[in-house]
Amino acid sequence: MNSTLTDRYIDAAMRTVPEKQRADLSAELRASVADQIDARVESGEAREAAERAVLIELGDPDALAAGYTDRPLHLIGPRYYLLWWRLLRMLLWIVPPLAAFGIALGQALSGAPIGEVIGSTVVGVMGVVVYLCFWTTLVFAILERNTGKSPLEKNALTKDGPWAAWNIDQLPEPRESGARLSDLIGMIAYLVLVAAAILWDLLVGFVPGTQLSFLDPGLWPWWIAGLLVLMALEIALLYRVYRAGRWTYRLATVNAVLTAAFAIPAIWLLTQNRLLNPEFFPTLVPEDGAQVSQILAIITGFGIALFAVWGIVDAFLKARRAR
Amino acid sequence: MSETEALDTHLQELRRGTVVLACLRLLEQPGYGYGLLEELEGRGFDTDANTLYPLLRRLEKQGHLTSEWNTDEARPRKFYRTSAAGTRLAAQLTEEFRAIAGAIDALPKED
Numbered sequence: 504m505n506s507t508l509t510d511r512y513i514d515a516a517m518r519t520v521p522e523k524q525r526a527d528l529s530a531e532l533r534a535s536v537a538d539q540i541d542a543r544v545e546s547g548e549a550r551e552a553a554e555r556a557v558l559i560e561l562g563d564p565d566a567l568a569a570g571y572t573d574r575p576l577h578l579i580g581p582r583y584y585l586l587w588w589r590l591l592r593m594l595l596w597i598v599p600p601l602a603a604f605g606i607a608l609g610q611a612l613s614g615a616p617i618g619e620v621i622g623s624t625v626v627g628v629m630g631v632v633v634y635l636c637f638w639t640t641l642v643f644a645i646l647e648r649n650t651g652k653s654p655l656e657k658n659a660l661t662k663d664g665p666w667a668a669w670n671i672d673q674l675p676e677p678r679e680s681g682a683r684l685s686d687l688i689g690m691i692a693y694l695v696l697v698a699a700a701i702l703w704d705l706l707v708g709f710v711p712g713t714q715l716s717f718l719d720p721g722l723w724p725w726w727i728a729g730l731l732v733l734m735a736l737e738i739a740l741l742y743r744v745y746r747a748g749r750w751t752y753r754l755a756t757v758n759a760v761l762t763a764a765f766a767i768p769a770i771w772l773l774t775q776n777r778l779l780n781p782e783f784f785p786t787l788v789p790e791d792g793a794q795v796s797q798i799l800a801i802i803t804g805f806g807i808a809l810f811a812v813w814g815i816v817d818a819f820l821k822a823r824r825a826r
Numbered sequence: 827m828s829e830t831e832a833l834d835t836h837l838q839e840l841r842r843g844t845v846v847l848a849c850l851r852l853l854e855q856p857g858y859g860y861g862l863l864e865e866l867e868g869r870g871f872d873t874d875a876n877t878l879y880p881l882l883r884r885l886e887k888q889g890h891l892t893s894e895w896n897t898d899e900a901r902p903r904k905f906y907r908t909s910a911a912g913t914r915l916a917a918q919l920t921e922e923f924r925a926i927a928g929a930i931d932a933l934p935k936e937d
Contacts, residue, residue: 530895531859531904535875538860538901561876570880 508554509536516564520572528571536561579643587643594635602631604809611801687745694734701727715787719772719780726772733765749825755818766811773804845873846881847923850908850916853891858903882906890915 506514513536517529536557543553561567569576579587606627610620703709705716705723740761744754772778779800785792848871852862863878885891890912896905908916 527904530902531879534901534903535859535879539875542860542864560874567876570876571883573884 508558509533512536512558512561512564516568519565519568519574524572528568575647577647579640579647583643583647587639591636591639594639595632598635599628599631603628604805608801608805611805612798684745687741690741691738694738698731698734701730715783716780717783719777721777722772726768729768730765733761737761750818750821751825752819752822755815755822758818759815762811762814766807769807770804773800773807776800779803841872843919844923845871845877846885847916847919849878849881849885850890850912850919853906853908854913856905856907858896858905862906885912 513529513532516532517525520528536554539557539560540550540553543556544550548556566576568574603624607620607624610623615623701718704718705720705727708714708716737758740754740757744750747754769778779796781796784796784799788795845866848866848869849862852865852869857865859875859879859882862882863873863875866873866878882891886893886906890909891906892909893904893906896903
């Protein structure tokens with residue numbers, strides 16, 4: 504039997520309609536289409552052409568059916584969009600960096616070559632990001648379709664939705680500019696302490712009884728002099744920030760350069776085995792000293808990198824907030 | 827958006843509520859989809875099948891219309907009729923519409 508265009512259209516539309524409503528809806532739609540065709544035929548159109556015209560006017564059968572069944576034609580609607588977006592953004596800020604750090608550290612500790620460390624980190628982070636986005640979105644898409652079908656319901660965040668409504672106390676506090684006197688003094692004190700600790704370590708030593716330094720003795724005097732110069736420059740920069748009252752992008756860039764000037768040589772020295780004293784652990788811990796040294800070296804490397812990245816990013820964030 | 831497109835959207839917004847009111851009032855006498863569509867057009871409520879049919883379903887789901895299938899003629903048709911709740915709603919909507927019309931009349935005139 505030849506199925507007419509109308510039959511095909513109605514079959515297509517009914518595909519997305521739940522079983523219960525199907526018979527009723529298809530009968531009503533069929534009658535409606537027939538009526539519209541008749542009206543056109545009466546005003547002189549050919550039946551075939553009229554049928555085509557009517558069905559074209561009705562439009563996409565899935566869209567028509569969605570209008571009948573109040574099915575949302577969006578993945579996540581205005582009700583849950585902000586909640587989804589804020590949650591996803593928070594997750595993406597927290598989880599991938601942690602994952603990257605963990606994967607890289609694990610790979611390095613197990614002695615993988617640098618290429619493999621980078622490779623598995625990148626692949627791992629990409630996987631984490633994809634999983635985060637997919638599962639978060641899926642949960643919210645399901646939520647969208649299973650709570651309160653009425654399209655007249657307003658934003659669930661302002662009603663008794665599953666999560667507490669936005670309330671005014673959630674407004675972000677004004678962030679610190681990082682350019683107050685206390686910040687300056689704090690940083691100066693910190694740098695002075697670090698410089699003092701390094702000098703003490705190299706000249707006197709922390710281990711009682713021996714002249715054993717934690718840092719490589721070959722660092723004295725020129726590398727240490729360089730470090731002290733960098734620290735002095737950083738103090739000068741922080742003084743400029745204090746005088747300006749806020750961080751700017753230019754100042755943040757200078758900060759980034761100084762931090763990199765510290766971190767990159769430090770890590771290079773580390774890979775050359777010239778940062779930490781290779782005699783330190785074997786002397787203190789005769790048995791597995793070398794291995795402890797190596798693990799500590801890797802952790803130190805990551806620590807320096809993390810500290811540097813955080814310092815750079817923090818300055819830029821403060822600059823952006825102070826715009 | 828061109829001026830006519832903007833005009834069309836605003837006109838659509840303006841008319842949207844009034845079609846509901848017209849349907850509820852007209853369906854005090856039982857009517858079916860296409861017949862109602864023609865009558866609405868005749869009375870100056872411009873709408874199309876795509877809007878009207880889902881609207882009738884929605885009103886039925888909300889309890890403002892009742893429906894039954896009429897198999898008297900060769901083509902079985904679904905007839906809608908305004909329920910008691912629908913009549914109450916129609917009265918409220920009409921009153922509100924008159925209030926709005928009065929408020930528009932009271933707006934400062936343009937010179």
